[in-house]
Amino acid sequence: MPMIRRLRRIVRRVQRKAVDLSHPSRSPLGSAVVNCVVYRGGKRQSGSWAGLSGPEALRRVREEGDGFVWIGLHEPDEQEIAALAEPFALHPLAVEDAVQAHQRPKVAPYDDTLFAVFKSVCYVEHDELTATSEVVDTGEIMVFTGRDFVITVRHGRHGSLGPVREALEADPEQLAKGPSAVLHAIADFVVDEYLSVADAVQHDVEAVETQVFSPDAGRVDPGRIYQLKRELLELKRAVAPLARPLAVLAERRNALIDPGVQAYFRDVGDHLTTTVEQIASFDSLLDSILQAHLAQVTVAQNEDMRKITAWAAVIAVPTMVCGVYGMNFEHMPELGWRYGYLLMVSVTAVACFLVHRGFRRRGWL
Template identity: 55%
Template structure:
């Protein structure tokens, strides 16, 4: 469940002692000044300064990479705009330099690196907001786990972590999908909105994520409609039961991603937060309304799939009963000649009809007549 907390910041000596354990010098390391690994390898995919909603490209370091330090120093020195830095699956070492420069809380940094976090919204001393949201993507070409030759629909999930300060936004993305490049370009075309500061980026990310929820919900709706037609319009044996349970699993995946967003969006839309601009409350409430639509759809999907599963199981039970009746009818018909053959196979000494000229035709005729009568009776009863 999302939660809004206000944790007391740990007072950690800066800057030299703030080093994750993985980055502390060991006896095997060469002596010399400590340089964070972020200087040697970076996970930054985009970096820019935004002043009055207009993108300004940062300078580059000696290796041709965006100089995010200089970009933020520019924002601090001028007192205008903010810097937006985007990363993809950074390691602890790659995030260490940013954590030190922006004074990010160690607990939030740990969550951003390790991923697989529950969606949440946290406030640290009213100086930084840290948000975790789940992203979703509907992959219609995924390979079935049980049959590699079959393509199935799968809801892939990822994560986006957002560090929000008064003059910076740092986004950390995990997963193969959910890229923020298109969102960044779209926001850059809305300069008036982007000029409102980092709050516009947080709103844009949440709105983008909820729009993806709606798109996945529409895709699930199409697949569930197809399954409904198959269950109620076709033969019970033709229904892919495995696909039905896969759909239910994907609906639950969407539900686990969307449902926890309600509380934080309600807080962002109704609670005063120092780092969230007042004019964005109504925007967050609008996103929360869209999220409510997704949750309503997901709840309906779950109920409908439960109904389809129950209906399909009932159909299978009916088919099995029909098969059992057919088997029972044929067994009853076959029992007549079996019984007669068993009687005459006992080889009793005194069986007068054995020596009668018409004994054999009479017995065969009786067997045939009884079998035909049973077949007709079962046919009328609907057993055959």
């Protein structure tokens, strides 16, 4: 089983595509701005549109009255995001949240902008789970959605949105629906990562379960189970709070959400519900595994105590005989008999044998 799980992880590493920095949607610009692209009619604009700053691209889009701007940022500081706050009319509270990060998943409307926060998660590969292993790493993706722009702010070393850009650019019909299509694609991408991480964590849970119920269960470190529960709790904190924001996006009418896109958020919500239920089942299973392990430890301790007690009872027989005949009395039975020593040794050996046999029959030895 451990070999099979190791092979599965190797396959997952191979299946993951390497980041292609030559692709325009993944080319870093040397600052917090990862990319700034204009889309019109579902197609990426090049030529005179390429190389424009965010405010300049937004100005041209509004002058021509068609298309939208998608700006990607990675861990911007206050000055970098302040340069976009005024031209894009971003609310100060949302800007503060985007800079400081560490926010709960939410969807908040601010005037003509919709601010969404998603927790991104990543499974940390490890050869063997230990009491200090990091299993789940979290980050944040924040999305400002307007009528003619999308600004994504990413915190953390994972959760690159390059694949999302590529998938949307390969589907011009969906991308033509505007910024709300980008918001849906990001939500769908985040929830799909939740499912992948939950599947990977399942292998760790199965590994712990197998070890607990193996013949060497007494050597299992309970700290590994507690560590996995802590990592599972971190995953739950990232996943569960997103249910309400997705319900809001799927059910409430919003001028910034295209009606043709709104129904898709319901499907994302269904996938999230599946993940939440899966995580809850893992947590319940780990509780049962921990209780089973503690019960096994208790049973093993009881068996050890029974063995110690049985051997103590066996040793008590010669101890009693030696204690009696070790007394300094002048007149005691068989003290002057020639075969007294042989008789006492024989009686003691037979008594010890009978006591030992009785404990063996009862399974104490």
